Structure formats: C-alpha cells, structure tokens
Amino acid sequence: MQQFLIETSWWVPCYGLLGAILTLPWSTGVIRNTGPRPAAYFNLLMTLLAFFHGTALFAAIWGQGSQHLILHWFKAIDLDLSFALDISSTSVGAMELITGLSLLAQLFALGYMEKDWALARFFALMGFFEAAMSGLAVSDSLLLTYCLLELLTLSTYLLVGFWYAQPLVVTAARDAFLTKRVGDILLLMGVVALSTFAGSMNFPDLYDWAETAELSPTVSALLGLALIAGPIGKCAQFPLHLWLDEAMEGPNPASILRNSVVVGCGAYVLIKLQPILILSPVASTALVALGSMTAIGASLVAIAQIDMKRALSHSTSAYLGLVFVAVGMNWTGFALLLLFAHALAKALLFMSTGSVIATTSCQDITELGGLWSKMPATTVAFVVGSAGLIGLLPLGGFWALERGLDDFWYDQPWLVGVVLATNALSALNLTRVFRLVFLGKSKPKTRRAPEVPWTMAVPMVTLTVFTLTIPLILQKLAVLPNWRYLNGPASILLIGSGLAGLALGATITLNYNWSRPIQAPLRFAQDLLAYDFYVDRLYRVTVVFVVSTISQFSAWFDRYIVDGIVNLVGLVSIFSGESLKYSVSGQSQAYMLTILVGVGLLGLVLTWSMWESLLSLMF
Numbered sequence: 001m002q003q004f005l006i007e008t009s010w011w012v013p014c015y016g017l018l019g020a021i022l023t024l025p026w027s028t029g030v031i032r033n034t035g036p037r038p039a040a041y042f043n044l045l046m047t048l049l050a051f052f053h054g055t056a057l058f059a060a061i062w063g064q065g066s067q068h069l070i071l072h073w074f075k076a077i078d079l080d081l082s083f084a085l086d087i088s089s090t091s092v093g094a095m096e097l098i099t100g101l102s103l104l105a106q107l108f109a110l111g112y113m114e115k116d117w118a119l120a121r122f123f124a125l126m127g128f129f130e131a132a133m134s135g136l137a138v139s140d141s142l143l144l145t146y147c148l149l150e151l152l153t154l155s156t157y158l159l160v161g162f163w164y165a166q167p168l169v170v171t172a173a174r175d176a177f178l179t180k181r182v183g184d185i186l187l188l189m190g191v192v193a194l195s196t197f198a199g200s201m202n203f204p205d206l207y208d209w210a211e212t213a214e215l216s217p218t219v220s221a222l223l224g225l226a227l228i229a230g231p232i233g234k235c236a237q238f239p240l241h242l243w244l245d246e247a248m249e250g251p252n253p254a255s256i257l258r259n260s261v262v263v264g265c266g267a268y269v270l271i272k273l274q275p276i277l278i279l280s281p282v283a284s285t286a287l288v289a290l291g292s293m294t295a296i297g298a299s300l301v302a303i304a305q306i307d308m309k310r311a312l313s314h315s316t317s318a319y320l321g322l323v324f325v326a327v328g329m330n331w332t333g334f335a336l337l338l339l340f341a342h343a344l345a346k347a348l349l350f351m352s353t354g355s356v357i358a359t360t361s362c363q364d365i366t367e368l369g370g371l372w373s374k375m376p377a378t379t380v381a382f383v384v385g386s387a388g389l390i391g392l393l394p395l396g397g398f399w400a401l402e403r404g405l406d407d408f409w410y411d412q413p414w415l416v417g418v419v420l421a422t423n424a425l426s427a428l429n430l431t432r433v434f435r436l437v438f439l440g441k442s443k444p445k446t447r448r449a450p451e452v453p454w455t456m457a458v459p460m461v462t463l464t465v466f467t468l469t470i471p472l473i474l475q476k477l478a479v480l481p482n483w484r485y486l487n488g489p490a491s492i493l494l495i496g497s498g499l500a501g502l503a504l505g506a507t508i509t510l511n512y513n514w515s516r517p518i519q520a521p522l523r524f525a526q527d528l529l530a531y532d533f534y535v536d537r538l539y540r541v542t543v544v545f546v547v548s549t550i551s552q553f554s555a556w557f558d559r560y561i562v563d564g565i566v567n568l569v570g571l572v573s574i575f576s577g578e579s580l581k582y583s584v585s586g587q588s589q590a591y592m593l594t595i596l597v598g599v600g601l602l603g604l605v606l607t608w609s610m611w612e613s614l615l616s617l618m619f
Contacts, residue, residue: 002060013135019046020127026120039120047103054096084202086140095137102130104459109253111455129155143201153180160250172246179243183233190226224280234266235320238294248309252354259316260347267323284328291324299425304529308363331407341396348385351460355452370442374449386430388467391494396470405490420497427501
C-alpha cells in the first residue's frame with residue numbers, strides 16, 4: 001500500500017487540474033440551465049480527493065527518507081523528457097497544506113461569491129491554481145519548477161483580473177503580470193546557465209554538481225542573482241513588491257491563497273535552491289539585504305494603510321522578507337517553520353477580512369467599527385489569526401520567530417533586531433486594524449451587519465481551531481524544542497516586542513486628526529508610508545521613463561526611417577513604371593533593337609578589359 005501511494009503521488013496535483021477541466025462546460029457557457037454551482041461542486045470534490053490522497057501519502061511517508069520518482073513522458077533516441085518528483089515528509093506536507101487551504105478557500109468562496117455570474121470560471125481558475133502549487137511542492141526538477149512558476153504567474157494574472165469590467169482591476173492584473181515577468185525572465189537565464197554548467201536539471205544532480213563546482217566570482221554572482229530574481233518577484237520583495245498590493249483588487253477567496261501559500265511557493269523554491277546559492281556570496285548578501293529592507297519597510301507601510309486587505313498584504317511581504325533573510329543566512333529550518341505558521345495565520349486573517357467585506361461591502365477601515373458584537377465568529381477568527389502571526393506564546397508564530405532569534409542570536413545579533421522590529425510593527429498594525437474594524441461605535445455601514453452564512457463560517461471556524469492547535473501539531477511532528485534548551489532571553493524579547501506593539505496599538509489615538517494630521521512633518525511621514533515610500537513614482541521617473549522614451553524613439557524610427565525607406569522604394573518603382581509606359585511603342589522591331597543594344601552594351605562592359613588590352617597592343 002505504501003509503495004502504491006508513493007507511485008501514485010503524482011495524482012494529487014492532477015486532481016486540481018481535473019477539477020478545472022470538469023468545470024469548463026459551465027465556465028465557458030456551454031451549460032447554462034443548471035447555473036454555475038455544479039462546476040463549484042466538481043472542483044470541491046476533486047480538491048477533497050486530493051486532500052485525502054495527500055493525507056494518506058503523508059502518513060505513509062512519515063519517518064521515511066526522501067524518495068525520488070521519475071515519470072518518463074517522452075523518449076526518443078537521446079531525448080528523454082521526464083518529470084522528477086521528490087516524495088518526502090517536507091514536500092508532501094507542503095502539498096497537503098496547499099490542498100487543505102485550497103479546500104477551505106473554495107468552500108469559503110461558495111458563500112462569498114454566491115451571486116457572482118462567473119462563479120464557474122472562478123472555480124476553474126482556482127483548480128488550475130491549486131494544481132500548479134501542488135505540483136511545485138513535490139517537483140524535483142528545476143525545469144519543471146520553472147514551468148509551474150510560469151503557470152502560477154498566469155493564474156495570478158487571471159484571478160487578479162477576474163472582474164475585468166473594472167479598469168482598476170485590469171491595471172492591477174497587468175502590473176502584477178509584468179512585475180512577475182521581470183523576475184521570471186532573469187530566472188530563466190539562470191536556469192539555462194545552470195543547465196549548461198551542471199548538465200542536468202534535477203535537484204539531486206544540481207546539489208552534487210554544487211559540491212564540486214568551481215566558478216569565477218563574476219559568474220557565481222550573476223548566476224546567484226538570476227536564480228533569486230524569480231522568487232523576489234513571486235514573494236513581492238523589494239524592488240518587485242508593488243504587485244501584491246494591487247493584486248488585492250481580485251476576489252477575496254483568491255487572496256486567501258495568494259497571501260498564504262502562493263507567495264510561499266516562491267520562497268519554497270528559494271529554499272530548494274539554497275545549496276546552489278551557497279556558491280554565490282553576493283546572492284546570499286542580496287537576500288539578507290533585500291529581505292531586511294522589505295521586512296522593516298513593508299511593516300512600516302502597513303501601519304499607514306486604510307484598506308483592510310492592503311494592510312494585510314504588506315504584512316505578507318514583511319514576513320516573506322524574514323524568510324529571505326533566513327535563506328540568505330542558510331537557516332532553512334527557520335524559513336520552513338515560518339512559512340507554515342504564516343500561511344495558516346494569514347489565511348485565517350483574510351477569511352475574517354472577506355467576511356467583513358461580504359457583510360458590509362466595504363474594506364475601508366475608517367468607515368467600519370463595532371463589529372465584534374454583530375460578528376463574533378469573524379472577530380474571534382481575526383484575533384486568533386493575529387495572535388498566530390505575531391510572537392505570542394504558545395501559538396505558531398511564537399515558535400517560528402523564536403527559532404529565528406535563536407539562529408541569529410550569536411552570529412548576527414543585528415538580525416535579531418530586524419525580527420523583533422517586524423514583530424512589533426506587525427502587532428501594532430493588526431491591533432490598529434482590529435480597533436478600527438471591530439471595536440468602537442457602529443457606523444452606517446456596520447449597523448446592520450449580520451454574521452456570515454455557514455458556507456463562509458465553517459471554513460473560518462475550522463481554520464481558527466486548526467490555528468489554535470498548531471503547537472500540538474508541531475509537538476507531534478517533533479519540531480518544538482525541548483524546554484530546557486529554549487533560549488530564555490530571546491523568548492522574553494520576542495514576547496516583549498509583541499506586547500509592546502499591542503500596547504502601542506491599543507493606546508494610540510485613532511481619530512480623524514490622527515489619520516490625517518495637519519502638521520506638515522506628520523503629514524509628510526504619513527504620506528511617505530501610505531504611498532509606499534513613493535517607490536511607484538520613483539519607477540515612473542526612472543525605469544518607466546527610460547522604457548517609454550526608448551519605445552517612443554523606436555516607434556518614430558520605425559515610422560519615419562524604416563517605413564520612409566520602404567515607401568521611397570515603392571514610390572521610385574511607381575514613378576519608374578509610370579515613366580516607362582510612355583516609351584512603349586507597341587512595335588516588335590523597336591523591342592528587338594532595344595534588346596540588341598542592351599545586350600551589346602552589357603557585352604561591351606563585360607569584355608572591356610579584353611578590348612583595352614587589345615588596343616594597348618595595337619597602339
């Protein structure tokens with residue numbers, strides 16, 4: 001049975017793809033009489049099968065070593081196209097996390113998008129989304145991983161632009177796609193170069209090559225920077241971080257996956273590449289620098305946002321920045337644990353946010369308030385998700401961040417400050433959002449705000465319970481440290497930073513004057529954070545301006561130089577033809593005379609050197 005489960009492990013990603021295919025008759029409009037709900041049920045059934053299959057596979061593989069599965073797709077002479085899969089506790093656990101959150105997000109979408117006319121199309125895209133992520137979790141080939149990352153980019157574009165009738169949605173989808181393409185193109189260069197150096201694209205072969213590889217400093221730096229470019233774009237890290245904020249224009253159920261496991265897929269690929277990135281000190285330094293900048297910068301930007309989803313999305317970039325720091329410092333255990341804890345907590349926060357939006361049709365936190373008594377399940381979900389994200393004992397966020405502090409405690413103490421600052425700012429941001437949305441007096445949009453229906457409440461409550469039981473799960477998986485080896489000072493500092501953020505968020509005045517101060521320095525500081533340090537405007541006057549100028553020059557050169565030469569040749573041909581038609585007499589003897597004269601002149605030109613030599617001999 002165990003061997004059968006391992007050999008059929010490739011079915012798990014195919015379930016989501018099959019669910020997307022089964023929804024096509026409804027999503028394309030071929031079937032209209034039944035409404036779009038049957039398509040959602042088909043996709044939910046396939047995701048449920050994937051979850052159960054993954055659960056059985058995880059139980060079978062637990063405690064076993066990593067097993068590599070090669071699926072030959074096409075073989076001809078020396079060409080062998082195959083899919084390499086890594087079946088291990090880590091990869092199958094990541095795949096199980098993806099299918100589980102996808103199942104809850106799709107069930108949540110049944111209530112959130114109940115009246116949406118394109119429900120079937122949404123579930124088809126969600127199935128495609130799930131298939132790409134599940135395949136990426138067990139992929140053991142860099143080429144297959146890159147292809148699946150490209151599918152994730154396409155899925156992001158389609159889901160962000162789901163409500164394509166809105167101009168702002170179209171702009172957000174375009175920006176998300178183009179921003180990710182920058183990183184993907186650089187990653188493709190690294191993939192091609194690495195395949196040339198190593199002669200194989202499977203990760204075990206790449207690891208063996210990396211142990212004995214000898215590259216020049218320039219080549220190793222360029223290779224490392226190219227390999228990390230793709231994850232930088234996928235994880236919304238500086239300077240390719242603006243797309244995640246705009247991607248919040250898409251449906252909230254898609255944001256549940258995007259901010260929990262989709263961005264985590266880019267970090268997961270980075271972890272897989274870590275044995276190769278060791279060859280490039282420049283790439284490791286870049287990971288630490290960019291991750292630290294994003295962690296602190298995104299945390300600061302989040303506290304100035306008034307859009308509920310955007311405040312949480314910047315927090316996603318901040319925590320993924322800590323993952324980049326961990327990979328750059330070669331602490332992959334901390335990175336994996338943080339990805340796990342962050343995915344569950346952030347998915348729960350976005351479910352709570354989606355419930356608020358579905359009930360009030362508003363996501364501006366300045367127009368909300370007093371929801372705690374009207375939406376108790378949603379309130380509890382937000383509180384548990386917040387506690388699970390920041391370093392509060394004993395939930396998952398504490399154990400993940402404590403692991404990071406313990407790793408950085410002696411070698412890089414300044415990174416301890418980065419982790420503590422990110423934790424404190426995140427606690428401040430979440431407390432601010434909680435006070436404005438759930439506490440205070442009811443406002444016009446929240447006076448009649450009932451709790452969400454069961455289709456949204458069941459997955460939200462389920463994930464709430466699961467988040468609370470994370471310490472038990474980690475204990476069962478033997479991930480938690482022994483109490484006698486716990487770093488006491490680090491734990492105290494971590495809990496203290498979280499409580500400091502909570503205290504500051506609970507005591508700071510939140511009113512109209514605070515939200516828009518009249519003092520110029522305070523207003524400048526708030527605008528600086530609210531507009532993301534004006535990075536988008538900086539891009540407009542630099543990168544966008546240069547590209548636009550080159551495009552305009554290219555268009556001018558093509559229109560007036562290239563087209564001008566082509567049109568000149570055409571005009572010359574026209575005028576030549578028009579002028580020649582008047583010299584045509586219609587008499588055959590004139591044509592013969594012209595041909596004879598032309599041939600004679602041509603022969604004279606070709607034999608002129610011979611005639612010249614003959615004349616010189618004669619005279």
